[in-house]
Amino acid sequence: MLYVAYGLFIVTLVLVSYVLGAFDLLPYDPQQINMELMMAPPASEGHVFGTDFMGRDIQSRLIMGIQAYFLPGLLAISISLTGGIILGVLSGYWGGRIETVITYLNNLVDSFPRLVLILLVIAAFKPDIYYIMVVMGITGVPTVATAIANKIRFLIQKSFIEAAIALGLRTQTIILKHILWYNCRALLIIQATLGMGEAILLETSLSYLGFGVQEPVPSWGNMVQSGANYFLQGNFWPSTAPALAILLTILGFNLLGDGLNNILEDRRGK
Amino acid sequence: MSAIPLKAMILTLLKELGLAFLLLMGVSFVVFIILYAAPGDQFSVLLEGQLPTAEARAGIREALGVATSWYGQYFSWLMSVLGGNFGTSIRTGLPVAGELLNVSLNTLYLTLGSMAVTLFVAVPIALYTSVRGHSVVIGWPLTMLGYVVSALPVFWLAYIAIYISIHSFDFFPLASMSRSAEGNNWLYTFIPVLVLGLGSGTISEVIRNLREEMSRVMNEDYVRTARAKGASVWKHAFKEGLLIPVTEIIASKIPFILGGAVIVEQVFNWPGMGRMAWQAAQDRDFPVIMGIALVAATFVRMGSLLQRMVCTAVNPQSRD
Amino acid sequence: MSQLIRPLLKIENLRTYFYARSKQSFVRAVDGVSLEVGQRETVGVVGESGSGKSIAAMSVMGLISAGPGVIGGQIYFSSPRVQRNLLDGLGNYVKIKEENSRVMEVRKDRAGWQKASDKLMGDLRGREIAMIFQNPRASLNPFITIGEQITESIRLHTGLKSVKEAKERAIYWLEQVKIDSPRLRFNAYPSAMSGGMCQRAMIAMALSSEPALLIADEPTTGLDATIQSKIVDLIEELKSETGISTLLISHDISVISRLSDRVAVMYGGAVVEYGPSKLLLDMGEATKHPYTAALLASVPSEQKIRDRANLQTIEGDVLDTINVPSGCRFYARCNKVTPEIKEKCISQHPELREVSPGHQMRCWRY
Numbered sequence: 022m023l024y025v026a027y028g029l030f031i032v033t034l035v036l037v038s039y040v041l042g043a044f045d046l047l048p049y050d051p052q053q054i055n056m057e058l059m060m061a062p063p064a065s066e067g068h069v070f071g072t073d074f075m076g077r078d079i080q081s082r083l084i085m086g087i088q089a090y091f092l093p094g095l096l097a098i099s100i101s102l103t104g105g106i107i108l109g110v111l112s113g114y115w116g117g118r119i120e121t122v123i124t125y126l127n128n129l130v131d132s133f134p135r136l137v138l139i140l141l142v143i144a145a146f147k148p149d150i151y152y153i154m155v156v157m158g159i160t161g162v163p164t165v166a167t168a169i170a171n172k173i174r175f176l177i178q179k180s181f182i183e184a185a186i187a188l189g190l191r192t193q194t195i196i197l198k199h200i201l202w203y204n205c206r207a208l209l210i211i212q213a214t215l216g217m218g219e220a221i222l223l224e225t226s227l228s229y230l231g232f233g234v235q236e237p238v239p240s241w242g243n244m245v246q247s248g249a250n251y252f253l254q255g256n257f258w259p260s261t262a263p264a265l266a267i268l269l270t271i272l273g274f275n276l277l278g279d280g281l282n283n284i285l286e287d288r289r290g291k
Numbered sequence: 292m293s294a295i296p297l298k299a300m301i302l303t304l305l306k307e308l309g310l311a312f313l314l315l316m317g318v319s320f321v322v323f324i325i326l327y328a329a330p331g332d333q334f335s336v337l338l339e340g341q342l343p344t345a346e347a348r349a350g351i352r353e354a355l356g357v358a359t360s361w362y363g364q365y366f367s368w369l370m371s372v373l374g375g376n377f378g379t380s381i382r383t384g385l386p387v388a389g390e391l392l393n394v395s396l397n398t399l400y401l402t403l404g405s406m407a408v409t410l411f412v413a414v415p416i417a418l419y420t421s422v423r424g425h426s427v428v429i430g431w432p433l434t435m436l437g438y439v440v441s442a443l444p445v446f447w448l449a450y451i452a453i454y455i456s457i458h459s460f461d462f463f464p465l466a467s468m469s470r471s472a473e474g475n476n477w478l479y480t481f482i483p484v485l486v487l488g489l490g491s492g493t494i495s496e497v498i499r500n501l502r503e504e505m506s507r508v509m510n511e512d513y514v515r516t517a518r519a520k521g522a523s524v525w526k527h528a529f530k531e532g533l534l535i536p537v538t539e540i541i542a543s544k545i546p547f548i549l550g551g552a553v554i555v556e557q558v559f560n561w562p563g564m565g566r567m568a569w570q571a572a573q574d575r576d577f578p579v580i581m582g583i584a585l586v587a588a589t590f591v592r593m594g595s596l597l598q599r600m601v602c603t604a605v606n607p608q609s610r611d
Numbered sequence: 612m613s614q615l616i617r618p619l620l621k622i623e624n625l626r627t628y629f630y631a632r633s634k635q636s637f638v639r640a641v642d643g644v645s646l647e648v649g650q651r652e653t654v655g656v657v658g659e660s661g662s663g664k665s666i667a668a669m670s671v672m673g674l675i676s677a678g679p680g681v682i683g684g685q686i687y688f689s690s691p692r693v694q695r696n697l698l699d700g701l702g703n704y705v706k707i708k709e710e711n712s713r714v715m716e717v718r719k720d721r722a723g724w725q726k727a728s729d730k731l732m733g734d735l736r737g738r739e740i741a742m743i744f745q746n747p748r749a750s751l752n753p754f755i756t757i758g759e760q761i762t763e764s765i766r767l768h769t770g771l772k773s774v775k776e777a778k779e780r781a782i783y784w785l786e787q788v789k790i791d792s793p794r795l796r797f798n799a800y801p802s803a804m805s806g807g808m809c810q811r812a813m814i815a816m817a818l819s820s821e822p823a824l825l826i827a828d829e830p831t832t833g834l835d836a837t838i839q840s841k842i843v844d845l846i847e848e849l850k851s852e853t854g855i856s857t858l859l860i861s862h863d864i865s866v867i868s869r870l871s872d873r874v875a876v877m878y879g880g881a882v883v884e885y886g887p888s889k890l891l892l893d894m895g896e897a898t899k900h901p902y903t904a905a906l907l908a909s910v911p912s913e914q915k916i917r918d919r920a921n922l923q924t925i926e927g928d929v930l931d932t933i934n935v936p937s938g939c940r941f942y943a944r945c946n947k948v949t950p951e952i953k954e955k956c957i958s959q960h961p962e963l964r965e966v967s968p969g970h971q972m973r974c975w976r977y
Contacts, residue, residue, distance in 0.1 A: 129317040131543075132588040136550035137580075140572040141322065144580045145329035148572075222444070222492065226554055229446050230569055245447055252450050253457065264447035272442040275495075279438075512749040519672055519744075520764050520816065521737035530754045605754060607800040 022284060028214070028277025031270055038084045039091045049078035051085045052237045060256055073244070073259040074251050082239035083266050089233060089240035093154040094220035098213050100158025105165020105212070106201065112166060113173030114182075114200075120170070127163035135160050135223065140232075148232045150224065157223055165212050172205055207285050211278045218274030225267050241267050296603070299610040303603040304596075311592040318588040319372065322581050323365050329577075372585070378578035382570075387582045390567070395586050398563035401484060401555070402548050402590070406541055408488025409497060413437075414537070417501035421509070437495035445490030445551050449558040452486050483559045491551035493544045500540050501533070508532035530605050542598035545591050617689040619824055619856045620648040620671070625684035627663075627670045628717060629677050631933050637714065638933055640666040642880035644684075645963070648824065653850060653857040655871030655888065657864060657906070661929050663880040664860045668828050671697065671858070672742050673732040679719040681728075682707060690739050690823035697731055713935075738768040741817035745829035747809035751801040757812045758797030761785070761819055768820035784815040787852075788845060807838035811845065818853065826858045831866050843869055864910050868892045873969075876903050879930035879940035882963060886970030900972050901947040939975065952976060 041047065048069070055076030063071040063079075070079040112123040138160065139153050146152055176182050185199055201209075227233045228242030236243055241263040248259030371378075377387035416433050508514060508531045509524075517527040553565035560566070564583050571579035602609050627641040641663045648654045656664045670681045682705050686697040704724040708716040744750040752760060761784065762777040771777045778797070785793035788811040801809055810830060817825060830846070831839040843866055850857060850870070861867050867874060867888070874891050876884040884891060884900040891903060899907075905925045927944035936942065938957040948956055952975040955961075963973045 125314070125317070128314055129321070131546065132314055132318055132591045133321075133584065134546040134549035134553075134587050134591070136553045137568055137584050137587045140553070140568045141325060141577070141580045141584050143572045144575050144577045145325050218442075225444060226446070226550075229444070230554065230557060232572065242444075245444065249450060253454055255458075260447065260450060264444050267444045267447075268439070268442050272438060275438060275442060279499075512744065512746060513752040515674060516742075516744060516750045516813075517752070518674055519736060519742040520820075521733070521735075521767060522763055527752050527755075608753060608802045 022280045024276040024280025025284065028273045028275075028280055031273025032214075032277060035087060035091070035270060035273075039087045042084045042088050047081040047084055049081045051077060051081040051239050053077060060251075060258065062258065070262055071258055073248065073262075074256070079259070079262050082244060083241070083263060086239045086241040086244065086263065086266070089150070089228060089238075089242075090221050090224035093150045093224060094217050096151065097154040097158040097161065097220045098216040100155060101161030101165050101216050102209060102213060104159065104162035106169060106209075108162060108166040109169025110173065110200070113170035113177075123166065123170075127166060130160055130163050133160065136226065139223070139227065143232055148227075150227075150233055153223075153227065153232075154220065157220055161216050161219070165209070165216075168208055168212060169205055172208060173200060176200065176204060207281065211281050211285075214274050214278040214281070218271045218278070221267070221271055221274070296607075296610060300600055300603050303600055303610075307596040307599050311596055314592055315585075315588060319369055319585060320365065322584050323368060326577060326581065327361060327364070377582040377585075380571075380579045381576045382574045382579075387578050390579075391564070391582050391586060394562055394564045394567050395590075397561065398549070398552055398556070398565060399590070400480070401487060401552055401561065401563055402545070404480070404484035405487035405491060405548060405551075406544075408485055409491065409494055409544075410537065410541070412489065413494055413497040413501060414533070417498045418505060418533070420498075421502040421505040434495070434498065437498045440489055441492045441495035443490055443492075445486065445492070446554050446558055448490040449483075449486045449555060452482055453558075456482060483555050483561050486559075487548065487551050487555045490555075491544075491548050493547055497540050497544070501536055504536040505532040534605060535602060538598040538601045542594040545594040546587075549587050549590065617687075617694075618647040618649045619652075619689060620858065621685075621687040621689075622646050622667070622671065623685040623687070625667060625670055625681070625686065626714070627666050627675060627681045628679055628714070630679065636933050637717070639714075639880050639935055641670060642935070644877070644880070644882055646875045646882060646885060648856050648858050651854050651856055652872045653859055653870050655859045655861065655867035655874045656877055657861060657867045657874060658877035659862055659906075659929065662877040664862075664877050665828050667877075668742070668826050668858060668860050672736065672740065672826065673697070673728045674742075678721060679705075679717045680721070680724075682714075682717055682719060688735070688739070688824075692823075693735065693739055695731065695735075697735070698728075699731060701727055701731075737764055737820055737822070739822050740824045740826060741820060741822040742826040742828065743810070743813045743817050743830055745832040747813050747833075748801055748804075748806055750813060751809055753801050756798050756800055757804070757809075757816075758782075758785075758799075761812070761816045764816050764820045781815070781819060784819040785812070787818070787849065788812070788815045790815070805838075806834050807842065810834060810838075810842055814842075814845065814849070818849065818855070821853075822855070824856050824858065826860070828860045829862070830859075831861065831863060839863075839866070846870060864892065864906060876900060876906070878902050879935070881940065881973065882971075883941065883973045884971070885963070886967075886972075890970055900941075900974050901945045901976075902941050905944075905946070939973075947976065949976070 055072065059072060059074055059076045061068055061072040061076075063069065068078050068080065070083065073079055073082070108123050108126070112120045135157065139156055142152060142156050173182075182200075190199070224233060225240070225242035225245075228240040229246045231243070231246070233242060234240040236247060244263035245260045245267075248256075248261075248263075252260040375388055377391065379386050380390065383390075416437065420433060505528070508528045511528075511531075514524055514528050517524050549565070552563060553568055555561065556563045556565035557569050564586060568580055568583045571577070571583070623645050625641050625644045626639075628637040628639055631638055644663070644667050646654065646656070656667065658664050666675070669675050671686055673681075675681055681698065681701070683702065684698060688695050688697055701724055704720040704727065706718040707714055751757060758778065758781055761781040762774070765771055765777040765780050766774075769780070771780055782793045782797055785796060790796050790808060790811050796804070796808070796812070801812075804812070814830075827846070831842050834842065846857075847870060849855070857870070859867065859870055871888045873886065874884075874888040875882045876891070884903050891899065892907065902925075909924060925944055930940055930943075938955070938959055939945070939961055942948065942956045945956070955975045959975075961973045961975050963971050964977065966972050966977045
């Protein structure tokens with residue numbers, strides 16, 4: 022499906038760029054100022070994406086910008102998935118009071134707008150992206166947990182689990198192998214991709230607001246912010262390049278997630 | 292129309308208020324814990340801020356015999372909050388509660404307005420693509436458009452809107468919310484609402500959700516019966532196909548919209564909770580941000596409550 | 612049947628196809644069905660699942676939504692108030708490519724077809740023709756009281772427009788269908804009522820607009836056995852009271868035999884036998900289509916229980932309506948093939964022929 026293809030393309034691009042950035046394999050130094058060549062449009066004199074208002078190469082800056090969200094994003098989704106799996110299994114498999122408690126916790130976490138909670142954490146502690154991603158991860162737990170709990174309830178309804186128990190399988194095996202691996206892995210992958218998309222949105226929003234990576238270190242969010250005034254004067258490119266990067270990347274992750282979801286549903290024969 | 296089931300709705304209201312209360316208690320606890328765990332003795336700063344008198348500000352704890360256990364502190368803080376005392380802002384020295392009241396109304400306006408915009412765009416697209424199931428030609432680009440709009444960073448969309456309004460309409464929309472500028476006043480408020488409505492990242496999900504629900508309902512047996520008896524299909528399908536899904540999805544998206552509001556308010560200088568939160572985070576003004584977190588969570592729960600009430604009013608099976 | 616009195620409903624060569632998953636072939640759900648319902652008559656359509664009987668009924672009502680849907684045939688409707696061909700001119704929206712009299716390709720302007728069909732059916736649905744379905748609880752709107760659903764019909768299709776009058780009429784009908792405490796039930800929601808009561812309510816809703824034809828699609832399926840028989844009693848009573856004509860679809864032979872004057876037996880999308888129900892369903896009668904005979908033999912009856920006879924099953928699988936065989940559709944499962952006709956059974960599709968006055972059959976044995 023088209024969605025998946027595009028999504029995978031984006032994900033690969035991000036991965037590759039991340040590695041390039043991590044090893045500093047960039048065409049230019051992202052912080053090198055070149056006052057002679059400011060605001061160059063794309064494809065001028067060796068700058069594939071042009072330069073910004075300080076003559077810095079945009080392509081390199083974009084690539085470096087990925088550093089700001091890549092690992093933290095991975096951290097966030099790992100927390101979401103781990104927490105979500107644990108709570109989801111507890112709630113779905115054992116039900117009863119545990120389920121009530123977990124539902125309460127889910128609703129509790131969902132009551133906070135993410136950004137507000139993060140600003141609270143920033144005010145209380147410090148604007149460290151890892152703290153922030155931990156919070157982000159935690160706020161992602163309810164989505165994953167409900168998805169897994171629903172899946173388990175569905176399996177219970179289909180007597181799938183009863184059958185497994187009747188066959189004498191150990192609870193551990195049932196959960197790990199049969200439920201999670203066979204039945205939930207697609208779901209988890211989808212949640213991971215969507216979660217990554219959200220993490221990127223969050224990191225870029227935060228750095229736009231001034232709370233993430235600080236100038237002159239590039240992050241897509243702060244690139245948009247610093248180019249803002251120039252934008253309003255008609256020099257669109259310094260702000261637009263990172264904005265497009267954000268758009269295309271988040272789009273990629275979302276489409277990947279939705280595309281996989283569609284394939285999953287088609288297979289099951291809606 | 293069937294009569295509005297007053298008794299059932301009041302019961303639901305009470306039940307939901309109770310649930311909301313429990314959840315908000317939990318929210319306040321989380322907020323407190325974050326504060327308590329923070330480096331530096333934030334708590335006494337907060338507490339001191341809640342007491343107006345000068346002597347109180349100087350080493351009050353022992354003087355008041357404030358409990359030293361964490362749950363004791365939580366309790367006394369909570370009592371304070373419930374009494375309407377949210378402490379004083381570190382930056383301005385003014386009581387938080389007062390300032391919050393004004394700004395939260397502004398944010399509420401922004402939030403409701405942007406929800407209207409989102410629905411205004413999403414509902415027609417969803418209905419059109421669900422009814423015309425087999426004409427994929429127009430449906431696909433619209434869905435794609437929905438995805439793209441959802442992935443747009445809202446701050447960039449804001450700049451585009453500002454640019455357009457400055458250069459095409461000769462209008463500088465950075466709000467001063469001044470009621471003195473007549474005529475164009477509505478534009479000041481409309482543009483941020485428009486931007487947030489389109490850019491909050493929820494459009495594609497809303498479209499998808501509504502379309503799925505409507506398609507599902509259209510295939511229900513009872514809709515077939517309606518067709519068979521020559522009745523208006525829309526009249527029978529809209530309750531389960533549109534009304535309930537819309538309220539559900541909107542209630543669930545309130546947290547996202549509030550998050551988007553933080554950014555939009557900052558860009559447009561809109562005097563709302565979001566901009567105040569941003570300022571507070573920069574200043575480490577935690578009494579303010581704590582108050583904002585509580586109010587925001589309250590908005591979310593109220594939204595959820597309203598949605599449940601609509602559900603009870605419409606769906607006889609949800610009443611006991 | 613006197614030739615001068617036109618039948619209420621005359622279906623001629625109805626064909627309703629659906630795209631199979633691959634869109635390369637068709638599910639020939641209804642493949643050339645012809646039958647008639649006369650005035651004040653009940654015609655039963657019996658057959659197993661997949662025989663196309665429900666699809667045929669829905670095609671008459673214009674309720675087929677999947678593609679391509681109804682692609683050919685005529686449906687003549689003639690009541691005191693309306694005389695019309697329900698598929699009039701709809702052939703213009705369909706282009707069929709045939710090979711060896713088998714439909715190979717269909718191209719249909721579905722939007723145009725639907726619009727034209729709605730124009731033809733619009734004032735008939737609910738007013739001249741009413742339909743009731745199986746699964747009555749799912750077929751009633753759970754968000755609206757049953758009283759309101761019935762008055763909706765009444766106000767749409769009869770002269771009673773005022774809310775009060777419509778309500779009285781609705782309660783009258785609820786009494787007619789023998790629902791207990793009709794005034795209370797008027798304000799009840801379907802979720803508060805049992806399946807049997809919901810079916811009674813649906814019948815009330817259908818009859819309250821005083822239609823000329825009632826189409827009942829498996830009205831007893833899904834209900835408890837005891838309730839089933841009560842509903843059959845109810846329909847029998849209402850039939851004689853109102854004089855309404857009915858097209859009754861069911862896979863349950865006992866229901867069909869109790870209520871029908873004439874019966875059409877369907878298999879694989881076509882009618883294989885058609886005639887007076889006494890004739891067809893009588894156990895002893897020799898002239899019978901092999902499928903009908905097999906169906907009857909597989910139904911438990913008192914006699915069989917007494918004799919401790921074995922129930923006869925019909926060998927083989929349900930017909931694959933995608934790859935329809937070139938000969939008689941029932942050939943693969945028929946246990947009455949004789950060497951003389953075997954050739955024909957395999958290669959040629961038999962026509963529906965009259966074997967005695969009013970009795971038609973589609974079999975090479977006759």
